[in-house]
Amino acid sequence: MNQSIFYSKIELPNIKLKKMLSLMTEWQTAFIFQAPSNNTIRLAYGAVAEYYFDRSKNQFDALKEWQSSLKKRLTNSEKAEAEHLALVGSFSFDPNSAGKDVFWGKLGQGYFFLPKYTVIKSGNNTELITCSLDSTTLKKESRLFAKKLQAVSGHPLSLTSHETLMQNDTALAQWTAAVSATTAQIKRQQLDKVVLARSLEANFSDTINSLAVWRKLTLTQPQTYHILLKTVNGSFISSTPERFGKFKENQFQTAAVAGTIKRGRNRKEDDYLGNKLLQDHKNLQEQKYVVETIKTILQKHNLTVRCSKRPQLLKNPNVQHLYTPIMADGHFELFKVLRDLHPTPALGGLPREKALRQIAQVEPGTRGLFGSPLGYLQFDNAGELAVGIRSALLTGKTAHLFAGAGIVSESDPQNEAAETQLKFQPLLRVLGDQNDEYTNIN
Numbered sequence: 001m002n003q004s005i006f007y008s009k010i011e012l013p014n015i016k017l018k019k020m021l022s023l024m025t026e027w028q029t030a031f032i033f034q035a036p037s038n039n040t041i042r043l044a045y046g047a048v049a050e051y052y053f054d055r056s057k058n059q060f061d062a063l064k065e066w067q068s069s070l071k072k073r074l075t076n077s078e079k080a081e082a083e084h085l086a087l088v089g090s091f092s093f094d095p096n097s098a099g100k101d102v103f104w105g106k107l108g109q110g111y112f113f114l115p116k117y118t119v120i121k122s123g124n125n126t127e128l129i130t131c132s133l134d135s136t137t138l139k140k141e142s143r144l145f146a147k148k149l150q151a152v153s154g155h156p157l158s159l160t161s162h163e164t165l166m167q168n169d170t171a172l173a174q175w176t177a178a179v180s181a182t183t184a185q186i187k188r189q190q191l192d193k194v195v196l197a198r199s200l201e202a203n204f205s206d207t208i209n210s211l212a213v214w215r216k217l218t219l220t221q222p223q224t225y226h227i228l229l230k231t232v233n234g235s236f237i238s239s240t241p242e243r244f245g246k247f248k249e250n251q252f253q254t255a256a257v258a259g260t261i262k263r264g265r266n267r268k269e270d271d272y273l274g275n276k277l278l279q280d281h282k283n284l285q286e287q288k289y290v291v292e293t294i295k296t297i298l299q300k301h302n303l304t305v306r307c308s309k310r311p312q313l314l315k316n317p318n319v320q321h322l323y324t325p326i327m328a329d330g331h332f333e334l335f336k337v338l339r340d341l342h343p344t345p346a347l348g349g350l351p352r353e354k355a356l357r358q359i360a361q362v363e364p365g366t367r368g369l370f371g372s373p374l375g376y377l378q379f380d381n382a383g384e385l386a387v388g389i390r391s392a393l394l395t396g397k398t399a400h401l402f403a404g405a406g407i408v409s410e411s412d413p414q415n416e417a418a419e420t421q422l423k424f425q426p427l428l429r430v431l432g433d434q435n436d437e438y439t440n441i442n
């Protein structure tokens with residue numbers, strides 16, 4: 001299996017996003033990545049190579065090995081640089097966690113692929129990277145795909161049949177009981193914080209159009225990441241506000257996002273709630289654990305870390321969070337840093353191992369990709385990964401939505417349940433919306 005992989009890069013004329021999304025409907029394996037306040041969109045179609053994690057090895061070590069075995073097979077027949085060639089996909093929250101929920105299939109253990117075609121649209125510049133196992137057809141494949149992109153009719157990404165039929169939230173009582181058990185455990189032991197997640201199953205009258213959902217989220221949640229991982233096992237979609245890492249040589253940027261309050265109905269109420277959050281002991285404590293842990297890990301890797309002393313507010317349409325951007329400079333080994341950082345106390349807890357044991361014991365479901373780093377990793381080890389929260393697995397007519405909340409000793413189960421309910425809202429609204437005004441796009 002040491003077949004060479006050939007690749008080429010060409011510039012494309014300006015093609016409408018609508019066409020790019022339309023063409024994606026034909027592909028079973030696909031990926032889209034858009035970071036907040038960034039006009040670059042990365043779209044990937046099909047896989048020339050793919051990797052499902054198994055439980056035998058640490059997933060970050062496993063991906064490093066797979067990446068280096070692929071790197072040896074890359075042959076540049078077109079003098080394009082390998083820079084923009086990237087693996088795309090998602091790690092798993094915990095590949096070793098027992099699979100309580102069968103709906104994840106093997107996707108729940110994490111999945112990356114090397115795309116057949118990658119389109120990178122950055123403002124008015126669009127480039128197409130094509131990978132092929134056959135050097136004689138590479139150019140032709142690339143030209144053909146470019147032609148198809150331009151020719152495809154950008155048919156409306158209709159959401160009209162997404163009538164919500166049923167929401168199954170039977171696990172809620174079980175989840176609030178898990179929160180109570182956890183606060184008791186925190187008070188008893190040296191456990192500081194545990195993030196507990198719950199899932200919500202929603203069924204619809206028709207097959208969910210994951211591309212339409214992605215597009216609508218970009219319009220309704222303008223300040224978040226927008227990521228879609230489309231696979232044979234279903235589509236994982238995330239509109240997360242949380243960066244796991246943006247990295248290139250000698251620089252690693254991350255963020256601590258934790259502590260949540262709702263948005264106000266008007267400016268005055270919103271400012272009041274924001275200020276309340278900025279002064280709230282419980283939330284400040286929750287977020288401080290995240291900042292301090294991330295700083296310590298990065299410093300252990302000999303990185304020089306810079307961040308502000310006090311958090312700021314990160315506002316999304318439904319919720320606002322405490323947020324500290326963290327910058328680290330110096331030489332580092334990417335996969336070792338990723339391995340040590342995941343999961344941060346924003347999604348796991350503190351101390352990490354004890355918190356993970358508590359999660360495994362009391363959480364009703366399986367997280368799968370929820371809360372995992374997902375994004376793209378270039379072969380030169382630059383790239384960006386977000387934390388897969390505000391997310392759902394879409395399979396056929398069913399959506400499994402996920403949301404979690406940080407539990408500390410002062411947590412109240414009802415408040416935490418309300419917080420997770422708020423976190424479900426953006427996706428629930430888009431999934432259940434029968435109005436497709438947003439999807440008639442250019």
Ligand SMILES: C=C(O[C@@H]1C=C(C(=O)O)C=C[C@H]1O)C(=O)O
Nearest residue numbers: 257258259260346403404405406
């Ligand atoms: C776990 C989630 O969010 C995390 C938990 C937060 C909190 O407890 O306040 C805030 C942001 C995230 O770090 C989620 O949105 O599902």
